[in-house]
Amino acid sequence: MPKKRLILISLFIILTIVYGCSKEERDSNKLGIVVSIVPLQEFTEKIGGDKVTVNVMVPPGASPHSYEPTPNQLVNVSKAKMYVKVGTPVEFELVWLDKIISTNVNMVVVDASKNVKLHRMNDKHDHEKEHDQEKNSDDHKNKGYDPHIWLSPKNAIIMVENIHKALISLDPKNKEYYTSNKEAYIKELNKLDSEIKKALSSKKVKTFMVFHPAWGYFARSYNLEQMPIEEGGKNPTARGIQNLINQAKEYNAKVIFASPQFSTKSAEVIAKEIKGHMVLIDPLKKDYINNLRKVSQAFSEL
Numbered sequence: 001m002p003k004k005r006l007i008l009i010s011l012f013i014i015l016t017i018v019y020g021c022s023k024e025e026r027d028s029n030k031l032g033i034v035v036s037i038v039p040l041q042e043f044t045e046k047i048g049g050d051k052v053t054v055n056v057m058v059p060p061g062a063s064p065h066s067y068e069p070t071p072n073q074l075v076n077v078s079k080a081k082m083y084v085k086v087g088t089p090v091e092f093e094l095v096w097l098d099k100i101i102s103t104n105v106n107m108v109v110v111d112a113s114k115n116v117k118l119h120r121m122n123d124k125h126d127h128e129k130e131h132d133q134e135k136n137s138d139d140h141k142n143k144g145y146d147p148h149i150w151l152s153p154k155n156a157i158i159m160v161e162n163i164h165k166a167l168i169s170l171d172p173k174n175k176e177y178y179t180s181n182k183e184a185y186i187k188e189l190n191k192l193d194s195e196i197k198k199a200l201s202s203k204k205v206k207t208f209m210v211f212h213p214a215w216g217y218f219a220r221s222y223n224l225e226q227m228p229i230e231e232g233g234k235n236p237t238a239r240g241i242q243n244l245i246n247q248a249k250e251y252n253a254k255v256i257f258a259s260p261q262f263s264t265k266s267a268e269v270i271a272k273e274i275k276g277h278m279v280l281i282d283p284l285k286k287d288y289i290n291n292l293r294k295v296s297q298a299f300s301e302l
């Protein structure tokens with residue numbers, strides 16, 4: 001029956017058109033953006049909504065301190081209109097960013113860390129030093145600085161502002177849309193900040209022990225202090241572990257925090273020794289707000 005056959009052929013052609021093209025082709029009317037880490041993807045999507053397609057370089061579960069991009073990811077970069085970098089001395093960017101940018105010189109590169117005050121790793125609350133810090137943004141590449149700026153909601157707000165500013169200059173016709181999305185998200189971030197402040201202000205134990213020291217900016221925002229287990233990115237020695245056990249006993253720690261991107265072995269050893277337990281907290285989760293809510297709850301239960 002020729003008519004039936006004709007219908008089948010037309011159907012086949014339509015299906016080929018609809019499903020045959022790649023995700024990128026279907027999204028071709030959207031702005032292609034690439035970002036370094038998952039929290040930046042969240043921030044960019046919150047502002048960009050359905051006008052953007054965001055690809056992340058360091059995938060969920062991988063560590064930005066060691067990840068290497070795949071050739072496929074570099075192809076994504078070559079099609080992007082914008083790249084959002086953390087802008088701090090995080091190894092992924094120190095090692096790969098120049099190469100990534102060189103694959104697409106026309107892409108707008110946004111420094112999410114612009115206007116964020118960086119602190120040195122293991123810096124105590126030395127306010128004198130903070131004011132001395134150079135304004136030069138190249139200084140943000142200095143290896144002595146703690147790269148994990150996104151884990152303080154106040155910093156997240158500055159990062160969101162930076163991304164928003166770049167988006168509206170790249171795509172001015174959707175300015176109103178981006179701005180109203182941004183305002184709504186900043187409202188949520190401010191709410192999160194007050195919630196955490198409230199939850200943690202009455203806490204008696206101010207020091208917490210964590211395997212990978214990603215929580216320096218978080219700790220600083222809420223008057224806490226992190227005690228890292230890891231030593232310069234490596235597992236501690238047996239002697240180091242013994243010292244940490246002694247310290248943990250000294251201030252009566254009962255919870256040891258670890259992150260899913262790293263081995264939890266030494267955290268488990270210490271937790272067992274002090275008859276406490278280990279809790280996983282993730283510095284790179286997609287749902288930023290709920291993740292920090294969960295983390296603050298874990299800290300408030302110390």
Ligand SMILES: [Zn+2]
Nearest residue numbers: 065148212214
């Ligand atoms: Zn880290």
